Amino acid sequence: MQTVFEAAGGADFFFELADAWHARVMADEVVGHAFSHGFHPEHTRRLAAYWVEALGGPKAYTGAYGDETSVVRMHSGNGPHEDMDRRAIACFDQALADVGLTGSSLLWEVLHDYFAWATTTTMSRYHRSADDVPEGLRIPAWSWDGLVDEKEA
Numbered sequence: 001m002q003t004v005f006e007a008a009g010g011a012d013f014f015f016e017l018a019d020a021w022h023a024r025v026m027a028d029e030v031v032g033h034a035f036s037h038g039f040h041p042e043h044t045r046r047l048a049a050y051w052v053e054a055l056g057g058p059k060a061y062t063g064a065y066g067d068e069t070s071v072v073r074m075h076s077g078n079g080p081h082e083d084m085d086r087r088a089i090a091c092f093d094q095a096l097a098d099v100g101l102t103g104s105s106l107l108w109e110v111l112h113d114y115f116a117w118a119t120t121t122t123m124s125r126y127h128r129s130a131d132d133v134p135e136g137l138r139i140p141a142w143s144w145d146g147l148v149d150e151k152e153a
Contacts, residue, residue, distance in 0.1 A: 003056025004114075004144060007107055011052050011060070013099065017111075018048035020095035031087045053139050055114065061139060068137035072122060073130040085124060089116050106144075114142040 008014065022044045025031040049060035050071065061071075092115045093103070101108040122140060126132045141148035 001144070004107070004110055004142065005052055005055045005057035008055070008111070011048065011057060014048040014051045014055075014057075015045065016099050017095055018044040018051065020098040021092055022047070024091035024095050024098070025088060028087055028091055030084050031091055050139065054118070054142050055111075056141070056143065068122070068139045069133055069135055071139070072126065072137060073133045085119050088119055092116075092119075110142075110144055113146065117142075117147065 005011075005014075008017075046061065046065055049064060052058065052060045053062060089112075093112055096108055096111060097103075101111070103109075103112075118140070138150065140150075
């Protein structure tokens, strides 16, 4: 069976999606606040590499930038932020439309579900402190059926 990465068209699709999402969040008054203190100049490239790896493509993120622990630490220690999470997901849905996917496609649904899960679960798990994030976390794999059991990945 084709992976989500393959069905989306490969790495180029995720680079385009990351650019579209980043543009959307920078224009959003709530989500954009997360970037108000600056961000890595390769943010969209790194984000795309992360999605590529999580959705069945090559280990583009861990091979070049770090592991899940480093990603989760970047998103931790900021307290609960449910409104920002909801808005980030809405920006993602809009970015999917920007790159030509509609809400009626299975690929759209899988990508939406993945992003919503990652935003409200893995990236929001350690509200109190980045120091609470354990070492050695692996980027969670996501398939057509949702989260892939680590033993299967």
